Amino acid sequence: MSISMSINGVEKVKFEDFQLELLKFLKPFWSRVISFDVETHVIGQGYLTNERILAIGIARRTSGDFMKEKGIEVKILWLEEDNEDAEIELLRNFCRELSRIKPLGVIGYGIRQYDMPLMAIKKQRYEAEIKKFSEYWKLVDFVESTLPIDLYHILKFKFKSIRRLEDVANLDDAKKIFL
Numbered sequence: 001m002s003i004s005m006s007i008n009g010v011e012k013v014k015f016e017d018f019q020l021e022l023l024k025f026l027k028p029f030w031s032r033v034i035s036f037d038v039e040t041h042v043i044g045q046g047y048l049t050n051e052r053i054l055a056i057g058i059a060r061r062t063s064g065d066f067m068k069e070k071g072i073e074v075k076i077l078w079l080e081e082d083n084e085d086a087e088i089e090l091l092r093n094f095c096r097e098l099s100r101i102k103p104l105g106v107i108g109y110g111i112r113q114y115d116m117p118l119m120a121i122k123k124q125r126y127e128a129e130i131k132k133f134s135e136y137w138k139l140v141d142f143v144e145s146t147l148p149i150d151l152y153h154i155l156k157f158k159f160k161s162i163r164r165l166e167d168v169a170n171l172d173d174a175k176k177i178f179l
Helices: 015-032 084-101 115-125 136-145 151-158 171-178
Strands: 004-007 010-013 033-042 051-061 072-078 105-108 147-150
Touching: 010 015, 015 033, 015 051, 015 105, 015 147, 015 151, 033 115, 051 084, 051 115, 072 084, 084 115, 084 136, 115 136, 147 151
Parallel strands: 033 105, 105 147
Antiparallel strands: 004 010, 033 051, 051 072
């Protein structure tokens, strides 16, 4: 499938089509593509800037066929205590997972507007503390170099009838979207 078109000699690409092409490009590397989600507690009016990360969830295909339940590794990292030191340790544990997986791509719903910017803010906020750890650079790579695939854009613009992941009725519908 070609994703480009030309308007007055200038090539135009719809972002949602570009995201689908990235998914196809990453398909041979599924074990290095993670699904990513962050759960937080907003303190006061501090959306993104004053939030405590409570949990980080990651999942990836380690074996088996795409869209099959078996062969998926899921890991949830939890905040042990409600303080900055514990949040730094949570980020360090996340960096260890990143070091193990070496992700090329990250998939999520709304990750470009929330999850990835939040991780960039946390990286900057705790840079002095976490830079002491060798795993720090995995967080830098994750935030700055991993290909983000935001399902929000694909579902909103490419498949207008689908507004939520729950609207995908079955695996056959999902395969039509992502394969």
